[in-house]
Amino acid sequence: MKPAVVLLSGGLDSATVLAMARAAGHACHALSVDYGQRHRAELDAARRLACELGAVEHRVIPLDLRAIGGSALTDDAIAVPESPTTGIPVTYVPARNTLLLALALGYAEVIGAADIHIGVNAVDYSGYPDCRPEFIAAFQAMARLATRAGVEGAAITIHAPIIGMGKGEIIRAGTALGVDYGLTVSCYQADALGQACGRCDSCRLRREGFAAAGLPDPTRYQV
Amino acid sequence: MKPAVVLLSGGLDSATVLAMARAAGHACHALSVDYGQRHRAELDAARRLACELGAVEHRVIPLDLRAIGGSALTDDAIAVPESPTTGIPVTYVPARNTLLLALALGYAEVIGAADIHIGVNAVDYSGYPDCRPEFIAAFQAMARLATRAGVEGAAITIHAPIIGMGKGEIIRAGTALGVDYGLTVSCYQADALGQACGRCDSCRLRREGFAAAGLPDPTRYQV
Numbered sequence: 001m002k003p004a005v006v007l008l009s010g011g012l013d014s015a016t017v018l019a020m021a022r023a024a025g026h027a028c029h030a031l032s033v034d035y036g037q038r039h040r041a042e043l044d045a046a047r048r049l050a051c052e053l054g055a056v057e058h059r060v061i062p063l064d065l066r067a068i069g070g071s072a073l074t075d076d077a078i079a080v081p082e083s084p085t086t087g088i089p090v091t092y093v094p095a096r097n098t099l100l101l102a103l104a105l106g107y108a109e110v111i112g113a114a115d116i117h118i119g120v121n122a123v124d125y126s127g128y129p130d131c132r133p134e135f136i137a138a139f140q141a142m143a144r145l146a147t148r149a150g151v152e153g154a155a156i157t158i159h160a161p162i163i164g165m166g167k168g169e170i171i172r173a174g175t176a177l178g179v180d181y182g183l184t185v186s187c188y189q190a191d192a193l194g195q196a197c198g199r200c201d202s203c204r205l206r207r208e209g210f211a212a213a214g215l216p217d218p219t220r221y222q223v
Numbered sequence: 224m225k226p227a228v229v230l231l232s233g234g235l236d237s238a239t240v241l242a243m244a245r246a247a248g249h250a251c252h253a254l255s256v257d258y259g260q261r262h263r264a265e266l267d268a269a270r271r272l273a274c275e276l277g278a279v280e281h282r283v284i285p286l287d288l289r290a291i292g293g294s295a296l297t298d299d300a301i302a303v304p305e306s307p308t309t310g311i312p313v314t315y316v317p318a319r320n321t322l323l324l325a326l327a328l329g330y331a332e333v334i335g336a337a338d339i340h341i342g343v344n345a346v347d348y349s350g351y352p353d354c355r356p357e358f359i360a361a362f363q364a365m366a367r368l369a370t371r372a373g374v375e376g377a378a379i380t381i382h383a384p385i386i387g388m389g390k391g392e393i394i395r396a397g398t399a400l401g402v403d404y405g406l407t408v409s410c411y412q413a414d415a416l417g418q419a420c421g422r423c424d425s426c427r428l429r430r431e432g433f434a435a436a437g438l439p440d441p442t443r444y445q446v
Contacts, residue, residue: 063286068326070333088371098369102325103291106318110293138264142361146321146353148311154330 001027003117005108006055007100007135008032010045012184012206013119013162016174019160021117023047023177029069029111030055031104036066038073038080041194045185052183061103070094073188080188082199088127089201091188097130103157108156109147117159123166134158167205168212175215182218195222224250227338228331228437229278230323231255233268235429236342236385236408239397241276243384246400252334253278254327258319259289261296261303262354262416267313268408275406284326296411303411305422310351312424314411320353324362324381331379332370340382346389359383391435398438405441418445 004026008014021028030050034043043060050058069075071093078090097120104116120131126182129135140158144150171181186206189197196203198221210217227249229239244251253273257266266283273281292298294316301313320343328341343354352358363381367373385393394404409429410419419426421444433440 031224061287061290064284065329067282067284070329070331088374092371093329094332094371095325095369097363098325098328099322102318102321105321106288106291106293106316109317110272110291129371129374130369132368135365138361138365138368142321142358142365145355145358145361146318147313148317148352149309153353 001025002115003027003029003111005029005104005111005113006117007104007119008046008050008055008058009119010042010049010118010184011186012174012181012209013121013170015049015053015179015181015184016057016170016177017117017119017161018049019174019177019179021159022054026115028055029107030058030059031107033091033103034060034062036074037075038187039185039188041190041192042185045183045194048183052180057157058109058187062084063099063103064094065096068094070170080200082197084201084204086173088129091178091201091209092128095130097135098139105143105147105156109149113156114149114154115157115198117161120160120163121165121167121170122163122166131163133163136163151191163195167209168210171209171215175213186219191222193220195220197222224248225242225338225341226334228252228254228327228334229340230327230342231269231273231278231281231341232267233272233407234342234409235397235404235432236393238272238276238402238404238407239393240340240342241272241278242397242400244382245277245392249338251278252330252336253281254330255281255283256323256326257283257285257440258316259287259297262297262408262411262413264413264415265408267384268406268417271406276325276332282330284321286326288316288319290360291317303423304316305420307424307427314320314424315351318349318353320358321362328366328379329368332372336379337372337377338380338382340384343383343386344388344393346384354386356383356386359386368428375393389435390432394432394436394438405443414445416443418443420445
């Protein structure tokens with residue numbers, strides 16, 4: 001089996017991508033980043049999902065983005081919005097996907113993986129610039145020049161298989177591959193038990209996704 | 224004064240770049256990354272240099288690249304070569320400059336800086352792919368798509384002012400700006416006091432640089 005690095009946040013999208021990469025025959029090395037996110041339950045979910053979805057390895061790298069701040073997810077002084085906003089929302093974490101992909105790139109080089117899988121989504125996304133196809137393409141072009149692998153002609157490919165899918169479509173695809181979405185945490189302000197607030201953007205998109213898929217929503221909500 | 228992020232390793236090159244950015248009138252926010260580098264004295268040097276060279280702020284972000292390994296600088300099982308090697312050397316840290324620039328990018332967005340300065344050098348460098356002008360250009364193109372600033376039309380510029388300079392030329396430029404190179408640490412295996420081995424690639428390039436500049440070498444060597 002060809003090794004691949006799969007970025008695994010513990011949310012619905014990355015769990016689906018891990019299932020897809022495994023179904024495609026990869027030996028999946030899951031990578032999570034503890035960046036000081038408000039929703040700590042996400043990392044616990046990532047650990048369970050890596051195991052359940054057959055990752056051969058799961059590394060959690062600490063990278064304290066609270067030292068930079070600037071986002072509702074990494075600065076407790078900025079509240080998570082509980083109704084839709086316009087423009088790029090305050091939950092945007094500056095350069096997050098650039099950092100996540102950079103870590104995945106280093107990890108891929110070390111283990112000799114030619115493929116990185118990431119669960120960004122440009123359809124039901126929340127207006128984040130680093131979830132767009134043009135960002136992924138530009139990162140891949142940069143990665144080719146950044147690495148030993150690229151110089152030696154074995155460039156690393158960035159796969160974003162759900163980038164163009166709607167949330168309902170993602171849920172149907174993952175369900176067909178056996179993903180238990182009850183294990184995933186999407187809420188930006190999930191409590192320590194992984195229970196969702198039901199009010200933030202991420203909760204709203206998730207709820208609409210299960211409705212669109214015509215499947216029961218296994219999310220545990222705070223009472 | 225316009226704010227700028229300056230990546231500061233504690234070595235000769237980044238100290239020069241900090242002096243240049245300040246001379247250009249920037250309020251310099253120095254950023255160092257504690258990535259578990261073998262040469263810890265580099266970070267102590269960065270702290271002194273940030274202060275001496277008038278940075279308005281200095282942040283040190285911990286990011287343990289030993290969790291990834293794969294380099295003589297981040298894996299104690301891989302020795303630092305003490306004679307010239309061919310190809311990309313084992314001191315190459317996978318995706319290091321991609322990660323450093325990604326952190327600088329997030330920091331720049333948060334503080335509202337439009338400029339990032341990095342001391343990569345493609346002339347006297349050690350064969351690292353992520354020190355080449357084409358890498359910097361590709362990173363900048365990616366950064367424009369990755370960030371809120373880019374989307375809102377205020378793209379961040381990556382400056383690599385010494386990328387095309389020889390080591391002697393860098394040392395002359397920094398000396399003219401008042402850089403005390405005795406405070407900088409270049410050695411890949413400097414001891415806790417910052418004293419250099421005198422044998423690694425980095426020591427060799429540094430020694431040749433002072434000779435080329437026709438200036439006394441202030442490096443403290445291990446006896």
